[in-house]
Amino acid sequence: SQTSELSRELENGRLLRLMAKLGAINERPEYEGDRNWSENGERYMLKLFRDYVFHQVDADGRPVLDLAHILRCLNKLDAGIDEKVCLTSRDEQTSFVVTYRELKKQVTAAFAELQKPAKGR
Amino acid sequence: MDGDWEEVNRLPLPPPGAHAVPTPVATFAFDTNQELLWIGNEYGRVSSFYGTELQRYTSFKAGEGPVRQILFHDKGVIALGSKSIHMAMRRGPPIWHITHDEMKDLRCMSYTSRGTSEILVAGMQDQMFTIDVDKGTVTKQIPTKEHYTIMKRSRHICAATKNGAVNILDSITFNVIKTWNAHSSLINDMDAQHDFIVTCGYSLRQGQSYMLDPLVNVFDLKNMISLPPIPFPAGAAYVRMHPRMSTTSIVISQLGQMHIVDLMNVNTSNVRQANVLSYLNMFEIAPSGEALALADAECNVHLWGSPSRIRFAELSNPVEFADPDDDPTTMDWSVDTPLSSVGMPYYREQLLSAWPSHMIFEVGAPPPKIDPQFLSTLKATEWGGYGRNTRNMKRNQVENTRTAEKASTSIQAPKFLSEKAREAANDASMEKRINDVVDAIGAT
Numbered sequence: 001s002q003t004s005e006l007s008r009e010l011e012n013g014r015l016l017r018l019m020a021k022l023g024a025i026n027e028r029p030e031y032e033g034d035r036n037w038s039e040n041g042e043r044y045m046l047k048l049f050r051d052y053v054f055h056q057v058d059a060d061g062r063p064v065l066d067l068a069h070i071l072r073c074l075n076k077l078d079a080g081i082d083e084k085v086c087l088t089s090r091d092e093q094t095s096f097v098v099t100y101r102e103l104k105k106q107v108t109a110a111f112a113e114l115q116k117p118a119k120g121r
Numbered sequence: 122m123d124g125d126w127e128e129v130n131r132l133p134l135p136p137p138g139a140h141a142v143p144t145p146v147a148t149f150a151f152d153t154n155q156e157l158l159w160i161g162n163e164y165g166r167v168s169s170f171y172g173t174e175l176q177r178y179t180s181f182k183a184g185e186g187p188v189r190q191i192l193f194h195d196k197g198v199i200a201l202g203s204k205s206i207h208m209a210m211r212r213g214p215p216i217w218h219i220t221h222d223e224m225k226d227l228r229c230m231s232y233t234s235r236g237t238s239e240i241l242v243a244g245m246q247d248q249m250f251t252i253d254v255d256k257g258t259v260t261k262q263i264p265t266k267e268h269y270t271i272m273k274r275s276r277h278i279c280a281a282t283k284n285g286a287v288n289i290l291d292s293i294t295f296n297v298i299k300t301w302n303a304h305s306s307l308i309n310d311m312d313a314q315h316d317f318i319v320t321c322g323y324s325l326r327q328g329q330s331y332m333l334d335p336l337v338n339v340f341d342l343k344n345m346i347s348l349p350p351i352p353f354p355a356g357a358a359y360v361r362m363h364p365r366m367s368t369t370s371i372v373i374s375q376l377g378q379m380h381i382v383d384l385m386n387v388n389t390s391n392v393r394q395a396n397v398l399s400y401l402n403m404f405e406i407a408p409s410g411e412a413l414a415l416a417d418a419e420c421n422v423h424l425w426g427s428p429s430r431i432r433f434a435e436l437s438n439p440v441e442f443a444d445p446d447d448d449p450t451t452m453d454w455s456v457d458t459p460l461s462s463v464g465m466p467y468y469r470e471q472l473l474s475a476w477p478s479h480m481i482f483e484v485g486a487p488p489p490k491i492d493p494q495f496l497s498t499l500k501a502t503e504w505g506g507y508g509r510n511t512r513n514m515k516r517n518q519v520e521n522t523r524t525a526e527k528a529s530t531s532i533q534a535p536k537f538l539s540e541k542a543r544e545a546a547n548d549a550s551m552e553k554r555i556n557d558v559v560d561a562i563g564a565t
Contacts, residue, residue, distance in 0.1 A: 007459075007461060008459035008461060009459065009460075009461075010459075010461050011459075011460045011461040011465075012460055014472065014474045015460055015474070017474040017475070017476055018472075018473055018474035020476075021473065021474070021476075035218070039181075039182040040181065040182045040183060040184065040207055040215055040218055041215065041218070042214060042215050044215075045214055065454065066451060067452050067453070067454050067458070068448075068450040068451050068452045068462075068463055069446075071452075071460060071462075071463035072446070072448055072450070072463050075463060075464070075465045075466060076466055077473060078465070078468075078472045078473045078474050079465060079466050079467070079468035079470075079472060079473075080468070080470060080472075080473060081466045081467075081468065083444045083466075084212070084441060084442070084443045084444050085443050085444070085446075086442075086443035093166060093180060093182075094180055094181055094182065094213070095177070095178070095179050095180045095181075095213060096179060096181065096212060096213030096214055097178075097179060097212035097213060097441060097442065097443050098212060098213070098214055102214060104473045107473055108473065115477065115480075
């Protein structure tokens with residue numbers, strides 16, 4: 001039926017808007033040298049979260065492409081729930097345990113910064 | 122201390138690896154409210170280890186260079202580096218990070234009279250600072266003639282100087298109340314608990330070499346007098362007061378000989394030997410008094426205690442681990458799989474995916490044209506062309522292709538006056554809309 005066809009696509013727009021935000025804030029060259037994004041800055045967790053969601057690997061180090069994992073993580077991020085997730089840096093030297101609520105707060109702050117009118121840049 | 126104390130675990134740092142650089146402990150401390158041992162290394166990294174298994178928990182970069190000291194707060198841990206102070210949650214994310222031009226060689230810190238809401242930091246430099254822990258800001262800069270290497274707080278702030286003395290500082294004004302000359306050359310370790318200060322230090326022997334003094338010096342803070350020293354023939358390297366037995370101290374030599382001594386009765390002591398192949402370079406006792414940590418020069422941390430009773434904190438809060446992801450859903454990437462097959466968790470607040478409603482986007486403009494002259498300079502390959510960017514614009518700079526298109530048409534069809542007027546009005550209104558948006562964003 002039409003309703004079931006529509007409900008299949010119901011989440012698409014929401015997920016795309018979320019992905020658009022993440023894409024817009026991640027790895028901007030303007031952040032080079034910005035302490036917030038450095039290893040002891042508060043935005044660093046966003047880099048680690050990107051890896052956690054999209055760069056999963058198996059025991060042999062081969063990429064794992066699990067769409068359900070990606071969607072689960074994105075949905076939890078969208079809602080900003082209190083569930084905790086362990087994030088680890090590529091060199092495995094840094095490990096954080098952060099909540100989706102904290103991640104959402106950092107994305108919101110980073111995105112708000114991009115929307116500010118240019119000042120002294 | 123009971124008879125069944127022994128080494129219950131040994132943690133090699135870093136775990137043996139082919140390319141791992143040695144990471145000796147620069148400082149370590151037992152957490153005061155979770156079952157965690159915190160270790161700071163020479164490269165500014167702080168890592169936590171859970172329980173007697175010393176299971177790796179979190180790890181973060183606190184600054185550059187060696188971590189000098191770690192203090193605990195309800196909200197997180199404070200790590201001191203030479204040129205910065207970092208506060209992070211126990212789970213790892215940073216809370217604040219302070220740097221200052223006058224922070225050149227910080228060595229030690231202590232809470233002040235204001236409970237855990239203020240710390241005093243000092244070092245081998247002429248300035249001390251007070252820091253508001255809740256706000257993460259420097260509140261005061263205090264000039265000092267003395268350079269300090271170790272700080273411990275009990276009744277007052279006890280600060281070891283670089284030349285063997287201990288200054289007793291008022292914990293409100295930070296003025297020196299008294300100077301106690303504990304050792305003739307320098308202080309290697311110091312602890313202050315309850316009413317006592319205990320120190321281990323060096324003397325210059327025969328004017329040539331520094332030797333550890335064969336005693337622990339003791340100072341009574343209640344009566345402000347020094348007490349008879351505790352003899353320790355093997356050379357006292359490190360000392361801690363027992364946190365719950367107010368007159369008991371534990372003294373260790375560089376080679377791991379451990380004496381448990383009562384300050385009130387120094388002639389009877391309980392002796393142990395830690396199994397170290399090299400020498401020890403640090404010693405710490407847990408706030409519960411039920412665990413000890415020793416660091417040796419080969420990057421091992423030895424955990425001591427009674428196997429049946431060992432624990433770190435007096436009152437432990439549970440450590441917050443990641444929640445297990447036990448959702449078994451898997452799906453394929455096929456176009457037939459609706460993205461809605463993974464449900465949203467329960468939520469009440471605005472979703473992150475919500476975009477600001479006041480933004481206006483230009484759609485349907487023609488794509489930017491690539492300058493044919495530029496194209497001709499590119500080297501052609503099978504996957505495309507490449508060459509230097511000669512475009513007089515930034516990488517990914519937005520172009521207004523509508524006006525570019527208009528301007529590039531060399532021969533324009535003549536326009537009626539009414540048409541020109543309408544265009545001018547359109548341009549102006551477009552401008553106005555953009556200005557409105559800029560104002561709206563600026564106002565938020």
